[in-house]
Amino acid sequence: MNGLRVAALMAATITTGLMTGAYWAYGTAFMPGLAKVDDKTFVAAFQAADRAIVNPVFLGIGFVGTLLLTGLAGLLSIKEKALPWIAAAFVLYLITMIVTVAVNVPLNDALKAAGDPNTIDVTAARAAFDEARWRTFNNLRTVVALAALTLLTWALYLTGKSAQP
Structure with missing residues (x-):
């Protein structure tokens, strides 16, 4: 059970880092x-990147995984010092x-729904996307994810420390 607990915590830490x-x-x-x-380049590139990132590996292993x-890791650490972290x-x-x-996803989806960059008003589509809002919330999730990563790293440290005689 200890090996599974450590493996789950390591996997959680790694995927949070990713x-x-x-x-x-x-x-x-x-x-x-x-x-x-x-x-036009903005709309086309963002649409292509957003379509590419919606895949089983990113969504399954990364985002949801x-x-x-x-x-x-938390369930396997119920009685451990690392649990609060x-x-x-x-x-x-x-x-x-x-x-x-x-x-972020609704903004992404709205830009994809705007249509083919070769046939739409790309200036209007880009303006409606609201890059500043997207970046602000991306920065928020970056900082919050980094905090989660830091806590999981600390939990790994505590787990290793408690395993020492």
Whole structure:
């Protein structure tokens, strides 16, 4: 049971790190890069990236899997010193999911629904997308995911420390 607990906690920490990195990369590279291109390129590139990211690996292992693994790590750590840290990380990561589903995904979906960049008013589509709102909430989920990652890292430390004689 101890091995499974540690493995679940490690997997939760790793996937939280991956998700934090995905949000961070969007905030520090992808969106700043897109901010410098013309409207047609912005719409086309964002639509393509959003279609690509909606896949079983990202959604299953990353987005949803992170929450499930963190929950499993918590359940397997019920009587451990690391439990409060894992539980707090679970809540924080859940907040990133809520922000994503409530803010970022609807903006993404609206931009995809605007249509083919070759046939729509791309300036209007880009303006309706509201890049500033998308970036603000992406920054929020990045910081919250980083906090969850930090807590899970601390939980790993506590778990390792408690295993020492």
